[in-house]
Amino acid sequence: MTAPGRFVTFEGIDGSGKSTQARLLADALRRRGQEVVETREPGGSPGAEEIRRLLLEGDPGRWSAETEILLFTAARRDHLERTILPALEAGKVVICDRFADSTRVYQGITRGALREVVDRLHEMMIGREPDITLLIDMDPQMGLRRALARKTGEDRFEAFGLDMQRRMRAGFLALAREFPDRIRVVDGNRAAETIAAEVFEIVTGTPA
Numbered sequence: 001m002t003a004p005g006r007f008v009t010f011e012g013i014d015g016s017g018k019s020t021q022a023r024l025l026a027d028a029l030r031r032r033g034q035e036v037v038e039t040r041e042p043g044g045s046p047g048a049e050e051i052r053r054l055l056l057e058g059d060p061g062r063w064s065a066e067t068e069i070l071l072f073t074a075a076r077r078d079h080l081e082r083t084i085l086p087a088l089e090a091g092k093v094v095i096c097d098r099f100a101d102s103t104r105v106y107q108g109i110t111r112g113a114l115r116e117v118v119d120r121l122h123e124m125m126i127g128r129e130p131d132i133t134l135l136i137d138m139d140p141q142m143g144l145r146r147a148l149a150r151k152t153g154e155d156r157f158e159a160f161g162l163d164m165q166r167r168m169r170a171g172f173l174a175l176a177r178e179f180p181d182r183i184r185v186v187d188g189n190r191a192a193e194t195i196a197a198e199v200f201e202i203v204t205g206t207p208a
């Protein structure tokens with residue numbers, strides 16, 4: 001897996017501003033002449049988008065934690081094969097809204113102590129980490145308010161509520177301590193443009 005492109009991911013709780021920051025980073029890199037592929041999980045390829053609907057719509061108790069891990073991993077494998085790796089091999093920058101760290105936190109910690117299962121499946125079926133991950137850290141109450149205000153119908157996870165948002169935030173911060181070389185924590189409780197300037201500098205090593 002020595003693709004020449006750069007693989008950048010955004011992580012954080014629901015409503016933390018990941019999609020906004022992914023878009024602003026993509027725009028900024030394109031303005032500087034880079035070829036960028038913007039994508040997201042779950043989804044990012046036709047098959048994975050179908051799996052997304054199974055995961056995000058309907059009754060919060062629809063799947064067991066174990067089944068959920070399998071579905072997220074199946075979607076990720078398809079996304080990797082059909083979207084991410086071809087773009088990296090073509091030398092592009094891939095910016096992905098959520099990736100395996102979300103499974104480590106959401107399924108590995110908060111839906112039961114299943115981190116080992118998540119890690120073993122990742123090693124077997126994915127085997128690729130981002131080059132850099134921006135963790136947008138955010139007050140859980142504010143994140144939930146923003147996420148629920150969107151009313152997209154994809155609210156199966158948001159329906160778990162504030163206590164779960166708190167545990168997920170703690171889970172992401174613990175992950176940042178576990179992977180200090182890859183994951184950079186960015187304060188999301190600021191204006192979008194201020195956050196975007198910091199993200200750009202982290203990713204490119206030059207001021208925006």
Ligand code: ADP
Binds near residue numbers: 014020193
């Ligand atoms: P996520 O992808 O993490 O769920 P979004 O980027 O979709 O988050 O942002 C959630 C909502 O909050 C959107 O309505 C967005 O316009 C708004 N938002 C994003 N970043 C900021 C910010 N820095 N300050 C205020 N509102 C924001």
Ligand code: TYD
Binds near residue numbers: 018056099157
């Ligand atoms: P997303 O569309 O990124 O939601 P948001 O914009 O609200 O952050 O992700 C949808 C939900 O899927 C989100 O609540 C987190 C959850 N999720 C997991 O539980 N595990 C995963 O591996 C991924 C990628 C997402």
